[in-house]
Amino acid sequence: MIMPPTLPPPRQPLVFDASILQQQGSIPSQFIWPDHEKPCLESPKLAIPPIDFGSFLTGDPLAVSKATQLVNEACKKHGFFLVVNHGVDSKLIAKAHEYMNMFFGIQLSEKQRAQRKIGEQYGYASSFTGRFSSKLPWKETLSFRYCADNQSSDVVQEYFLNVMGENFKQFGKVYQQYCEAMNTLSLGIMELLGISLGVGREYFRDFFQGNDSIMRLNYYPPCQKPDLTLGTGPHCDPTSLTILHQDHVGGLQVFVDEKWHSISPDPEAFVVNIGDTFTVRSSKNNKGSQNPF
Numbered sequence: 624m625i626m627p628p629t630l631p632p633p634r635q636p637l638v639f640d641a642s643i644l645q646q647q648g649s650i651p652s653q654f655i656w657p658d659h660e661k662p663c664l665e666s667p668k669l670a671i672p673p674i675d676f677g678s679f680l681t682g683d684p685l686a687v688s689k690a691t692q693l694v695n696e697a698c699k700k701h702g703f704f705l706v707v708n709h710g711v712d713s714k715l716i717a718k719a720h721e722y723m724n725m726f727f728g729i730q731l732s733e734k735q736r737a738q739r740k741i742g743e744q745y746g747y748a749s750s751f752t753g754r755f756s757s758k759l760p761w762k763e764t765l766s767f768r769y770c771a772d773n774q775s776s777d778v779v780q781e782y783f784l785n786v787m788g789e790n791f792k793q794f795g796k797v798y799q800q801y802c803e804a805m806n807t808l809s810l811g812i813m814e815l816l817g818i819s820l821g822v823g824r825e826y827f828r829d830f831f832q833g834n835d836s837i838m839r840l841n842y843y844p845p846c847q848k849p850d851l852t853l854g855t856g857p858h859c860d861p862t863s864l865t866i867l868h869q870d871h872v873g874g875l876q877v878f879v880d881e882k883w884h885s886i887s888p889d890p891e892a893f894v895v896n897i898g899d900t901f902t903v904r905s906s907k908n909n910k911g912s913q914n915p916f
């Protein structure tokens with residue numbers, strides 16, 4: 624009698640639950656990155672200019688000229704700069720960090736109520752275990768939509784009420800306010816970029832006035848083997864503009880001149896970088912301008 628081959632039992636899908644993984648002596652092999660892509664622990668600091676945004680917004684010619692020069696040089700070289708004196712309430716920033724830590728501190732089953740579905744941009748994702756089988760990032764994310772047009776004025780609050788329930792009403796309110804503050808800041812930055820590119824203050828501001836944006840909370844749990852994995856792998860931002868506020872831990876690195884450089888956390892500043900979409904649009908529309916990036 625010939626017996627059919629015995630098939631191994633199907634592998635259980637990997638679940639990224641930091642509260643469990645942190646108690647293990649090692650990390651799953653799916654999170655281990657190749658040697659040539661592992662963290663660069665001794666990276667030099669990137670020299671990026673802090674731009675006094677409040678002075679720029681006053682319209683003072685000297686302040687505008689200085690800010691324009693700084694952002695032009697930074698965008699030509701690597702696309703990163705800092706904005707300080709930005710006008711965003713420090714209490715709102717602190718509250719946003721507090722609520723982010725609160726969300727990622729709840730049980731996995733609760734976070735999964737906002738689980739991102741395949742093909743969607745919004746929701747909760749635990750290390751993208753459903754999309755990739757190797758070189759997984761050691762992180763959790765929560766992404767949601769913000770729309771600047773008047774018909775979607777409460778889109779953030781409504782999202783959390785619908786997905787997470789009444790207990791997240793205040794959570795949604797905080798991030799609604801935070802997104803509105805980021806929208807105001809981003810439009811001001813677009814004014815600065817327009818002047819720097821020689822097309823005028825209103826050119827990009829008007830274009831992005833009714834923007835549809837993504838707010839993303841990235842959480843990097845403590846890792847027992849941080850020299851083997853990455854929180855986020857090497858990538859380019861596909862969007863027009865990214866505005867980032869780092870916590871005190873840091874970890875952000877930028878690839879410049881064939882070398883990784885770190886950007887130290889500054890609680891008083893936002894890190895801004897130009898994305899691929901804006902790079903393409905500015906190149907297409909400003910071939911004859913004096914200062915194309």
